[in-house]
Amino acid sequence: MLSPRRRIPADTVPRSLAKKIHPPKTLAAIVSHLKRQGRRIVFANGCFDVLHVGHAILLERAKRLGDVLVVAINSDRSVARLKGTGRPIVPQQDRARLLAAFASVDYVTTFDEPTPLRLIARLKPHVLVKGSDWNTSKIVGGDLVRNHGGRVVRIPLVPGYSTTSLIERVRHRRSR
Secondary structure, eight states: OOOTTOOOOGGGSOHHHHTTBOOHHHHHHHHHHHHHTTOOEEEEEEOOOSOOHHHHHHHHHHHTTSSEEEEEEEOHHHHHHHHOTTOOSSOHHHHHHHHHTSTTOOEEEEEOSSSSHHHHHHHOOSEEEEETTSOGGGSTTHHHHHHTTOEEEEEOOOTTOOHHHHHHHHHHHHHO
């Protein structure tokens, strides 16, 4: 297992992927430009700690809802606060690089707060996407997106795939 402190050297990130990863301020300018071009912005967020096929399908479905898919990931500190000791398994730079490798993902950014509310307010996406395990009334930024004419979409989850269940399966196998 990779140590959470291990990082992929920046010079190993291909330019095609590096062009997809931006800090929030830079991404806000890009999104603003894309909106002026009439592009429809879709926003998804989460920890994306251990990527699995459920994530891939969710992101593919999210991309179909607009022209540009922005994925915001919780920073390492944010994940640790939300998920507890031992998380994240995969450091934020590595998670960002992996997500940028998905054809469906156009841009990736990281946020340090417990929720992406400030980022959603800044980007004002046309569509906010979460998995169907989220209650619509509990989706952070949902009201904000709807108030500016956007919509919130809950995408059905792929049964049997969750980061937590994957981690538990690995722990169970190791304890045998």
